[in-house]
Amino acid sequence: MTIWIPETSGPEPISVGRPSAAVVRGGAVRLVRLSAGDRLTVRDPEGRQPAHLHLFGPGSALRGLPGTPAPPFPDAIRALAGGDAAIAAASHASEIHGVSLFEAGSPAGACLTLEAVEPVLCAIAAPGGPMAPHEQEPATDLVLEIVPAAPRLGDVPPPLADAVVLDLRIDAATAGAYRVKAGDYIQIIDVEGRQCSDFLAFDAADLAKGEEFDLDATVTRTLMGRSFSGPGLHSKYFDRRMRPLVEVVQDTVGRHDTFLLACSAKYYEDMGYPGHSNCTENFNRCLEPYGVKPRAGWPAINFFYNTFVDEHDTIGMDEPWSRPGDYVLLRALTDLVCASSSCADDIDPANGWQPTDIHLRVYDGRLADLERGSAHRMTPDAEPRLSRESGFHPRTSALTRNFEDYRGTWLPTAYSGEGPIGEYWACRERAAMMDLSALRKFEVTGPDAEDLLQLAVPRNIRKLAVGQVVYTPLLYEHGGMIDDGTIFRLGAHNFRFVCGEDYSGLWLRQLAEKHGLKVWVRNASGQLDNIAVQGPLSRDILAPIVATPPHQPTLFELKWFRFTIGRIGDIPVVVSRTGYTGELGYEIWCHPGRAAELWDAVMAAGRPYGLAPMGLAALDMVRIEAGLVFAGYDFSDETDPFEAGIGFTVPKETPEPYIGDAAVARRRSAPHRVLVGLDVAGNEQVGHGDCVHSGRARIGVVTSAVRSPVLGKTIALARLDVSMATIGTAVEIGKLDGEQKRVAASVVRFPHYDPEKTRVRAEAGRTAGAPAPQASPASPSPASASADDPRGSALRTS
Known part of the structure; x- marks a missing residue:
């Protein structure tokens, strides 16, 4: 069983009463308080990460300590602590013993278990500094697994801040009221x-x-346009006057019901349990002192309640998703009287068949704003990570308040200046710059790095030259896609895999372990943020400001799917000629600490050329036009590369076996579905998930669709039965129930825009530095073609 523990050590050290897991972030430190008999296991899941333990007290307090001394406490810890008061206080202990837990170059999964002989306080550090974008030694996470000698049930995580004004335990099957x-x-x-x-x-x-x-609930659902809570604007809850009462700030679960009643006496009577304790009557009792009239049923936000609507529009329910210590953090938008319950339901899975306690804390609103976000877990048992702001956020947030949480990173949906259509035309006619820092980056290094990637993907990695990039899917054994991404070759045994899913790194590590390969796969996502500069004038903007050493290509020399290492001013960068738009373009990779400076430098260079910031809404338009696929829309683990429209990534003959090769060969020889382009008649809106028909028969599904400004029509990508995929075939897109309303469409070649990829392949022509004429954002470009590198899934907009 695992328990959520905050990302930072907070005012109190970690002290848990049940088997638990916590994480020491790379480049950070955490305090752990152990009681006699508690066992602490420190694990390095990715390998090569130093781990230092500093014991505040006698060295004999922990059994199993190695003998290698760690650097002195002040140098190793205080710089990582970031002014943490608890760590600062501990640093004045009269006796501090420091040891290094792992050897240099430790393998992935290295671990050490220690046992407390007496009560002890210790600090665990994962040292590491900022990583230059061309380097491959990121500071990575350590996992702490703590097993108490005697379980102490009922423990909760330490407070999020030291401004607690109410600390209230709501016992199982009861409710409590309080003022906020x-x-x-x-x-x-x-x-x-x-x-x-x-x-x-x-x-x-x-x-x-x-x-x-x-x-x-009805007003809230109407104004939000959705049933479930999410961070930001869509997390507000309203009264019947349409006035907001609370907003969701943080959520470590991501699954709640917001449209049903709290359980009532009638529910239990109908189930054959008259007189059963219920939330409605518990609410009536605790709210009576506040003058609230009793009700037979209370509309409520049902936090942690797991209900769903199935394909037959029937409401179902199952056990909640929440783990011990999970929470929701709200903020009151006016003075409130509130009530919270611990649901009394023990006759179905609603509470895992056994009601338990809820704990409530209220914090003074005068403390500094707490970060906003929902939690993301790479695997079900992983510690949640709240949505983060990229290094570019100080600049993007000055230009828009319209953000969305994309895979754990706040990215702009659109900017307040021109909006999605203006940003779209900037990309097609001039140049646009966007924050793509949500991409995951994994450093794959070691003597067997090439062997691992050759085994993991269908591309021939052995032919990849240093400085070259290749786009590839990552496949399961059955041929379905885990992810897609780009592989950068930085050296003979050095690669970087850029993709969309955290799980891709875990998959590669598991594959290396299974095949006994000496290779490390380490997550560098926190060390590398990136912007994309895309559009016909992108080279003219970047070439004068990107300085490269003699052994690296200049921007004018950089070919498609190549990268170079250099500087913009004094900012170390890696620049790749890649993108996701269908235009000539580049991506610039830097450390998050230099991101704001990089944004300023590129924006200043691009101002004479009409460079504009671009958000996810415009990005979705250009990527669909360019026929670039997106995870969860155009492919999933049920689709192979042919069905995803990227069959070119799978050669017919490969020099060596790779994961999924047998399934891919079988699917190639007997295909059932294929991704095609559709031209849609008229102006009816179509979108992801719409069914495609030939007569009464359903023959496929729309995966992505957009109204194309440059083509002046609605276009779509769709996965169809191979028998109906011939260019020119007439089909219909079903609306309503798929039968009552149909929209005519025809199968066409895709990409719809620049199918020959002439624009993205464009070589240098105009003199660098000559200002380009300013094009009107609203003026249409010629409908002649473009497609980007087939980068695959980067960022969804909806």
């Missing part, structure tokens, strides 16, 4: 996991006047 001031934060914690908690809120000022204005 405007601006205060409300943290609702699932103590043992899989326990639902209903939440009510009333405008306190109106309640004092005898008027009840509480959360209204």
